[in-house]
Amino acid sequence: MGLSSRRAVYIPFPQAVPCSYILNMDDCLGINPIACGKCAEVCEKDAINYDDQGEVVTRDVGAIIVATGLDVYDPTEMDEYGYTRFENVITSMEFERLICAGGPTDGHFVRPSDQERPKRIGFIQCVGSRNPKIGRPYCSNICCMNTIKDTLLLADHYPDTQNSVFYQDIRASGKSFEDMFQRSKEAGTRYIRGLPGDIDEDPKTRHLIVTVENTTSGKLERHELDMVVLSVGVQPSADRDKLASMLTLSKTSDGFFMESHPKLKPVDAPTRGVYFAGFCESPKDIKDSVCQAGAASSRAGALLNAGEIKIEAITSVIDGEACSKCGLCAKVCPYGAITWQKGEVAAVVEAACAGCGACGATCTFGAITMRHFTDDQLIAQVRAILAEKPEDKVFGFACNWCSYAGGDMAGISRIQYPSTNRVIRTMCSARVSEEMVLEAFRCGAPVVLVSGCHYADCHYIDANRQTVKRVQKLWNKLEKAGVRPERLQLEWISAAEGQKFAKVMRQMEELRQTVTADEIAHAREALKPKPKKKPKTKEKEETAPTAS
Amino acid sequence: MATLDTVDELRIGVFVCDCGLNIAGALDCGAVTEYAETLPDVVCAVRNKYTCADPGQNEIKDAVREHKLNRVVVASCTPRQHEPTFRQCVLDAGLNPYLMEMANLREHCSWVHPGDWEGATAKAKDLVASAVARARFLQEQEELAVPVTRRALVIGGGIAGIEAALELADQGHEVTLVEKQASIGGIMAQLDKTYPTMDCSI
Ligand code: SF4
Ligand code: SF4
Ligand code: SF4
Numbered sequence: 001m002g003l004s005s006r007r008a009v010y011i012p013f014p015q016a017v018p019c020s021y022i023l024n025m026d027d028c029l030g031i032n033p034i035a036c037g038k039c040a041e042v043c044e045k046d047a048i049n050y051d052d053q054g055e056v057v058t059r060d061v062g063a064i065i066v067a068t069g070l071d072v073y074d075p076t077e078m079d080e081y082g083y084t085r086f087e088n089v090i091t092s093m094e095f096e097r098l099i100c101a102g103g104p105t106d107g108h109f110v111r112p113s114d115q116e117r118p119k120r121i122g123f124i125q126c127v128g129s130r131n132p133k134i135g136r137p138y139c140s141n142i143c144c145m146n147t148i149k150d151t152l153l154l155a156d157h158y159p160d161t162q163n164s165v166f167y168q169d170i171r172a173s174g175k176s177f178e179d180m181f182q183r184s185k186e187a188g189t190r191y192i193r194g195l196p197g198d199i200d201e202d203p204k205t206r207h208l209i210v211t212v213e214n215t216t217s218g219k220l221e222r223h224e225l226d227m228v229v230l231s232v233g234v235q236p237s238a239d240r241d242k243l244a245s246m247l248t249l250s251k252t253s254d255g256f257f258m259e260s261h262p263k264l265k266p267v268d269a270p271t272r273g274v275y276f277a278g279f280c281e282s283p284k285d286i287k288d289s290v291c292q293a294g295a296a297s298s299r300a301g302a303l304l305n306a307g308e309i310k311i312e313a314i315t316s317v318i319d320g321e322a323c324s325k326c327g328l329c330a331k332v333c334p335y336g337a338i339t340w341q342k343g344e345v346a347a348v349v350e351a352a353c354a355g356c357g358a359c360g361a362t363c364t365f366g367a368i369t370m371r372h373f374t375d376d377q378l379i380a381q382v383r384a385i386l387a388e389k390p391e392d393k394v395f396g397f398a399c400n401w402c403s404y405a406g407g408d409m410a411g412i413s414r415i416q417y418p419s420t421n422r423v424i425r426t427m428c429s430a431r432v433s434e435e436m437v438l439e440a441f442r443c444g445a446p447v448v449l450v451s452g453c454h455y456a457d458c459h460y461i462d463a464n465r466q467t468v469k470r471v472q473k474l475w476n477k478l479e480k481a482g483v484r485p486e487r488l489q490l491e492w493i494s495a496a497e498g499q500k501f502a503k504v505m506r507q508m509e510e511l512r513q514t515v516t517a518d519e520i521a522h523a524r525e526a527l528k529p530k531p532k533k534k535p536k537t538k539e540k541e542e543t544a545p546t547a548s
Numbered sequence: 549m550a551t552l553d554t555v556d557e558l559r560i561g562v563f564v565c566d567c568g569l570n571i572a573g574a575l576d577c578g579a580v581t582e583y584a585e586t587l588p589d590v591v592c593a594v595r596n597k598y599t600c601a602d603p604g605q606n607e608i609k610d611a612v613r614e615h616k617l618n619r620v621v622v623a624s625c626t627p628r629q630h631e632p633t634f635r636q637c638v639l640d641a642g643l644n645p646y647l648m649e650m651a652n653l654r655e656h657c658s659w660v661h662p663g664d665w666e667g668a669t670a671k672a673k674d675l676v677a678s679a680v681a682r683a684r685f686l687q688e689q690e691e692l693a694v695p696v697t698r699r700a701l702v703i704g705g706g707i708a709g710i711e712a713a714l715e716l717a718d719q720g721h722e723v724t725l726v727e728k729q730a731s732i733g734g735i736m737a738q739l740d741k742t743y744p745t746m747d748c749s750i
Pocket of ligand 1: 323329
């Protein structure tokens, strides 16, 4: 943290696990070009290896617990607090090092500018939390209690210090938290409601002048302090992005991993076999992290104990007789689940198929049946919804994992939007075939929405790239047929974006109102299927299905 | 399990859920139920207070037997929540779980259109019609079982990761814990004392 210096060979901290020395190769002189090599000479066990390299280890696992934790907010951008300008302004993490017996000062609490013990200490809350202006709207959950703890530590070690806490709300809702808050006040800590506008330094004494509007008294106050601790917020670890695309996880707008269900499945990722523990899912303290870790491991344990997992019967089936051996399906499958060779019929490896339906929507020979999401089923839904007064309806397709779930999120959050929309669910937006969209227009839909996951979030690796291709093709087709292409819209809505789902529905409704009866009638005619040599199964008229 | 080979006609039952007032408070569940009865191949439509509760599930099971249903449509909440519940319910009643379809009248309708009774009711009818239309094409499906490797990976060696790894190991599973730093312990190990007990962090 820059509070003291460290050698090139060190143990990270006294209680580190594993408790072994590591070499920092950036600082080590190494044995080349001028040999240093002192540590290797003195190590009797020959444990020093200057050339040690990272290696890739492969493990086959049945369950993954993601516990990537947090990064601490760097307050440099909030220049009004002078973190980079004034030595005696420190962060709460630096406070931990200064008060720690194992820290650079052996636990003697001194201020950086003169190594004197500060007597008047101010804590500023919500630095990098609950601040939409800098794009950090959420509460970090832990900083209030951490500051309260710090004031108690100081009161205990140095009863003569005067602590002041500048805050907007004190959030102390956990078990025995309120009690700690009261003890802190009894120990003489002053709680001043209001966040300082800025901090200045007296260049001679290096004392800090804090200006704050006390919102309880309504007065502007100036406080002279020896030291200021910025109670910095926390954020999900930066490493999560890579992991998110590897495991197809989605994130909230704040960057936390999205759970399967906010109340009923709080530790399950939408990807089966993946679970969350700790801060990566939402801001939480140690106790809550431990609780969630227990829950995640018990969920993972249940899966491992079962020893097998049932794959939902939504996989692809290829009819070898109808297959024209074109191989298109094998090209679009994100999982490589389709085997095909030139001149041979394609075949699906069921255990590898995730059921996205990209292949089903691609095959124009009707050779692919998506179990439980068949063309017949989906077309029947389109027709049923648009059977009456289609001109009044906003018709849409939504993928199970993101957009449909975003719609659920709008519901859970009670975000309102016009009731004209009708959405049907497919597993992936890539399942939506050209035929389905055209059928909607033929049935008189004024507008059609295809919606799926954002690129990086696609639950089926990158199947939604097929969606884009298909929609672009459709736009061209519509244009050629004299149908306004914008009547077909493509939107990416994540599972967390209830707001966006509602907004898209409002926009679609506005768009619908611009579509005239003539336009609808024209599209019905212009998009009629042209008779082809190879009739498609989808084009046969509504056949009454039988039960067997 | 009764297979469909023995039946040659579609017999669909529709179950419209009030969800207390969650659905019934924003749209006309009675009208939706009546409408469902008029849809092709629907032989019974029942309105329940809470379809997922035992009495509601029993009504489904009874109706399957009484009306010899071979397709079930539950018009309630999002399939992302209760599809497993109702699949199990129809399985208990002797039907293949894939012969059940849901219409989302809550998250996608009543909760987002309060104060638009007419509009929400009309939408609910369409959602039910869509589910029934789909149900007419549903087929029995068998799920493939694949083995799960009995080993776990924990990514991150902070307090949450350590705790999760230990718990899994205690359950007898082999666990690999990966940590990018030289020591496990994460942020917590950098703290001096921790609230609320004021004890040291390690
Ligand atoms: S896309 Fe259809 S026709 Fe082409 S190989 Fe695949 S299954 Fe056969
Ligand atoms: S494209 Fe999707 S549905 Fe088709 S085989 Fe591949 S994973 Fe399965
Ligand atoms: S089935 Fe769904 S909608 Fe009905 S009572 Fe249960 S939770 Fe509510």
